[in-house]
Amino acid sequence: MTIVRTAFGLYLWSPEALGHNSSLKQDVEDTLALVPDLVINQNGLIQEWGLKDYEEHEPGHRHVSHLFGLYPSNSIDPVDSPDLA
Secondary structure, eight states, rough: OHHHHHHHHHOOOHHHHHHHOTTTHHHHHHHHTTOOOOOBBBTBBOOOSSSSOOOSSTOOOOGGGGGGGGGTSSSSSSSTTTTOO
């Protein structure tokens, strides 16, 4: 979700920065509004899917794509999102 949120955000930023119109702008904005925010689960971990607090089937086996917001993106930040940082 973090990668999708970042990609869509950059897509929306780029036409403005380049001075071009985007025929998909409204579709991307509408879809981005449906992407859930990152949340912290009951164990203090970033909930990978953001929808509900799933039990880990393999404790300790974690994917890191949800940490994309920390680096290389900047959506996880100690100042702007201290609950996630």
